Each structure stands twice: as structure tokens, then as C-alpha cells.
Amino acid sequence: MQISRSVLSGTKMAAVLAAGVLALTACGGSSTPAASSESGPKLINAGKLTVCSDVPYEPFEFQKDGKIVGFDMDIANEVAKDLKAELNVVDSSFEAIETGTALTGCDVSISSISITDVRKNVMDFSNPYMDDDLTLVATSSSGINNLDGAKGKKVGVQQATTGAQYAKDKGIDAQQFEDSGLLVQALKAGTIDAAVGNQSVLGYAIMGDSKLKRVEDYATGEKLGISIKKGNTAMADAVNATLKRITDDGTLKKFQTTWFGEATKK
Numbered sequence: 509m510q511i512s513r514s515v516l517s518g519t520k521m522a523a524v525l526a527a528g529v530l531a532l533t534a535c536g537g538s539s540t541p542a543a544s545s546e547s548g549p550k551l552i553n554a555g556k557l558t559v560c561s562d563v564p565y566e567p568f569e570f571q572k573d574g575k576i577v578g579f580d581m582d583i584a585n586e587v588a589k590d591l592k593a594e595l596n597v598v599d600s601s602f603e604a605i606e607t608g609t610a611l612t613g614c615d616v617s618i619s620s621i622s623i624t625d626v627r628k629n630v631m632d633f634s635n636p637y638m639d640d641d642l643t644l645v646a647t648s649s650s651g652i653n654n655l656d657g658a659k660g661k662k663v664g665v666q667q668a669t670t671g672a673q674y675a676k677d678k679g680i681d682a683q684q685f686e687d688s689g690l691l692v693q694a695l696k697a698g699t700i701d702a703a704v705g706n707q708s709v710l711g712y713a714i715m716g717d718s719k720l721k722r723v724e725d726y727a728t729g730e731k732l733g734i735s736i737k738k739g740n741t742a743m744a745d746a747v748n749a750t751l752k753r754i755t756d757d758g759t760l761k762k763f764q765t766t767w768f769g770e771a772t773k774k
Contacts, residue, residue: 551591560597561580561618563597565687565709587616616736620706622640622670632739635748635752638764642674642730644703644723644725645705646658650701663683664682672704691705695713712768
């Protein structure tokens with residue numbers, strides 16, 4: 509999943525810096541927000557769970573009908589509900605999220621973040637809420653049947669992601685795209701022959717498109733988690749309690765079916 513982005517969005521970075529005093533975007537949440545209980549985690553803005561997320565990254569977080577929706581946002585809503593707080597979503601650059609900078613202005617970051625040892629140096633993570641390996645998708649007319657067959661073809665990746673690194677490691681000279689939306693757009697327009705990226709995003713993007721096919725999957729063992737300020741055990745406990753609840757009662761599975769269908773294995 510997303511590793512980092514080398515091009516910072518000034519608007520998004522400003523949004524993160526302003527998050528402590530201003531909720532830029534809101535969606536869902538309780539209709540009667542209240543401050544979290546005294547025994548629960550302390551929120552940056554009383555009565556609000558402020559969540560940093562890098563939008564758009566469909567189907568995890570993207571704009572629809574004036575709201576930020578998606579798989580991650582459904583989970584964020586559940587965490588906010590358990591905290592008896594209103595959900596406030598701050599559109600952040602992924603670099604701010606990955607480096608932990610976003611957590612200076614947000615209570616948590618929920619943005620399809622892969623749990624890595626490097627990131628654990630600057631932030632804590634919730635328990636994993638999704639497995640998300642890589643895949644190769646291609647146009648049906650490309651003749652690509654495996655990764656070796658993609659060499660010499662026009663292959664795209666989202667810049668600074670695990671997909672980009674995987675393609676590089678396998679000897680693919682891939683074209684870099686700033687976000688997944690541009691990558692998918694190029695694939696569907698036929699300006700590239702194939703793309704390497706996470707199963708959730710690319711599998712979702714090509715569903716129902718007979719001109720595109722899922723060629724190969726790669727078991728990279730990626731797991732997604734919610735990032736939390738280092739040492740904030742109260743927040744980690746609260747987030748993990750929500751994840752356990754929605755796992756046990758089938759809500760998380762319902763969210764996965766809603767947003768991904770058969771795009772992911774789990």
C-alpha cells in the first residue's frame with residue numbers, strides 16, 4: 509500500500525497544520541456528538557474524533573456527493589461512534605501521515621496505511637484490519653500473462669508505493685503516477701499496458717471492465733492498520749476495541765463486501 513509520496517500537496521499539508529483548530533471536512537458520525545468519556549482517550553478537539561486521511565484513494569477514501577466516503581471512512585465512523593464523538597476528516601498528504609507529522613493535528617490517521625517496522629519507529633499502530641497484497645493488471649489486448657511479460661511494455665505504478673518498489677525490484681521500468689486515480693485513468697485510456705499495485709485498489713478499479721484483466725497476484729504480506737501517536741495507549745485500546753467489535757459482529761466483513769466485492773482475498 510502507500511509508502512510515501514515525494515510530491516507534497518501544499519493544500520493538504522496546510523490542512524494538517526490547521527487540523528488542531530479547524531475541522532476542514534466532516535462526514536458521518538453521531539448526530540448528537542459529545543466529548544469522549546473521562547476514562548477514554550483524550551481527543552484533540554473535545555467531542556470530535558479528528559482523523560487524517562489522504563483523499564482520494566478509492567475505494568478507501570474519496571469524495572462522493574459532497575462527502576468523504578469509503579472503506580476506511582466506514583471504520584472511522586465506527587471508532588467515532590464508540591467514542592461518542594463526531595467524526596472530522598482532515599484531508600492530508602500521505603507523507604505527513606507516513607512520517608507521523610499528521611498526528612500532531614489529528615487523533616489518528618486512517619488512510620490504508622501498511623504497517624511497517626520503519627513506521628513503527630515514529631507511530632504506533634492498531635491491530636491489522638485488512639490484508640492487502642499486490643497484483644498485476646493489464647489490458648486484455650496487451651498480451652501480458654505475467655510480470656516477465658510486462659518487461660518492455662508500458663507499465664504504470666503509483667509513485668513511492670510498495671507496488672512501485674515491487675515493480676522496480678522485479679526489473680520493471682515503470683511510469684510513475686502521483687495518485688491511484690491517475691494510474692487507473694491511464695490504464696483505462698490505454699496509454700499504459702499494465703499496472704502494479706494493491707489488490708484492493710486495482711481489483712476494485714477494473715471490476716466489470718472486460719478490456720482489463722487481473723494477471724497475477726503477489727503475496728507480499730501487507731497488512732493495514734490505523735496509526736496512533738506513539739505512546740497513546742488509551743487511543744490504541746479504544747481503536748482496537750472497535751476493530752474487535754466490528755470484526756466479531758460481522759460489520760467489518762460487510763464493509764469489505766460493500767467496497768471491494770471480490771477485489772481482495774479477505
